[in-house]
Amino acid sequence: MNGVHDMGGMQGFGPVQPEANEPVFHAPWEGRVLALRRAAGAWRKWNIDFGRHTIETLPPADYLRMSYYEKWFASTIKLIVGAGLVTKEEVETGRPAAGSKRETPPLTPDKVMPILKAGGPTLRETNAKPRFADGAPVRARDINPAGHTRLPRYVRGRMGTIECHHGAHVFPDTNSKFEGEKPQYLYTVRFEARELWGEGANPRDTVHLDLWEEYLDPA
Incomplete structure (x- = not known):
């Protein structure tokens, strides 16, 4: 799609300014977003390309305003709601709906490092x-x-x-x-x-x- 995300070759956004000694995460919540994305993806309700497209479909003003992991967080919410893993109301309240089925997460702590090391070969x-x-x-x-x-x-x-x-x-x-x-x-x-x-x-x-x-x- 010809969206705001396709910024290659465009002008007017200012110079790229690399951050010296940039940390992996600028705040603890960014690491939690990465973990949430990995854990949600383990349900295999979408693939990496659908996930990327979900980021591309964020509202243009939000896309330009958001940081990298803010985009991940917003798109992850769209993914898990769209896949039926949670409801919009559950996201807003932070509580499971009454009577909802309790599931065992497919990504358990012992599987994290092997999955990260394996990556996603294409x-x-x-x-x-x-x-x-x-x-x-x-x-x-x-x-x-x-x-x-x-x-x-x-x-x-x-x-x-x-x-x-x-x-x-x-x-x-x-x-x-x-x-x-x-x-x-x-x-x-x-x-x-x-x-x-x-x-x-x-x-x-x-x-x-x-x-x-x-x-x-x-x-």
Whole structure:
């Protein structure tokens, strides 16, 4: 979707200012939000791409105002209510509804570290051959999907060059809609800065993006 979250290449937001010695969490509640998200995700009511899309659908003003973990917290509430794990009233009161069924959480303390270490690999086996060879010229498709996509607006319709592929990976556009993983090749594509931003860009600058095969056409 063409939402406020797709900020790549946009201007007017000021410089990026890295924080020296930045802590993992700026406040204890941020760590609790991370734990809540992991614990809720263990019910397997959604996947990572649907979760990302839920963040993208936050109201634009809220998205720009919120910090990283505030976005996580707000989207987690949307996820658990939407999945029927809790009701809106239970979230607001902090108490379970009378007569609600007591469930055993699937994520217990002994499972936390193994799950964190395992991560969420998206590499899949495929019998298909890569459509593009290293060094091949390609053009990013000019598409405007209504749902989740990992193809940023600022490269759509622009020409680039295949650097390499990383095997077949879960396709987020379909996975986010529960339409299947549809694994396909994931390529690193190099774009010249002047191709993206015109003659005023530094001719020595390039941008490298990892893009799925379905995002690309031969150039």
